[in-house]
Amino acid sequence: MRVVADIPNPHVKITLHSYNGKYILKIEKANLEQIYKIDETEVDGDEGVKALIDEEFIELVLNRFQDMRDAFVSSLRRNA
Template sequence: MRVVKEFTKEGIRVSIFNWNNKFLIKFELGPLEQTFKVSELDVLVEDDLEQFYKGEFFDKVMLRFKEMGQSLQNQLQNL
């Protein structure tokens, strides 16, 4: 597995890996994570991966983290 890029944006850790002819785009926030697998065939150049951590896609990742966090919190209260 090759690390393509790692950085933090708005408190979310973003890691991009290249493995088995796929790019893995991993977002981490506290105990939560989201990973997207994208075929190398769908990405012309590695710079195209920027579209996954900008704009509407990244906004939806942030929203999903809020939803996941609330679900986890609700479940922990029900234990």
């Protein structure tokens, strides 16, 4: 897997990889991560992937991170 770009964002760490005909968009916040696999034929190169990362997408990603954290914390409380 080859790192194509680190995409700056004040809220999350975003890394774009290329592997086996796909772009792998890895988004990290604290100890959680989200990965999106995008077929190279679906976008116009690296810049096409970067264009997908708009304000609305980041907002939804941040909400999903909150949901992930809430689910994990709830599980810890139930099972600790």
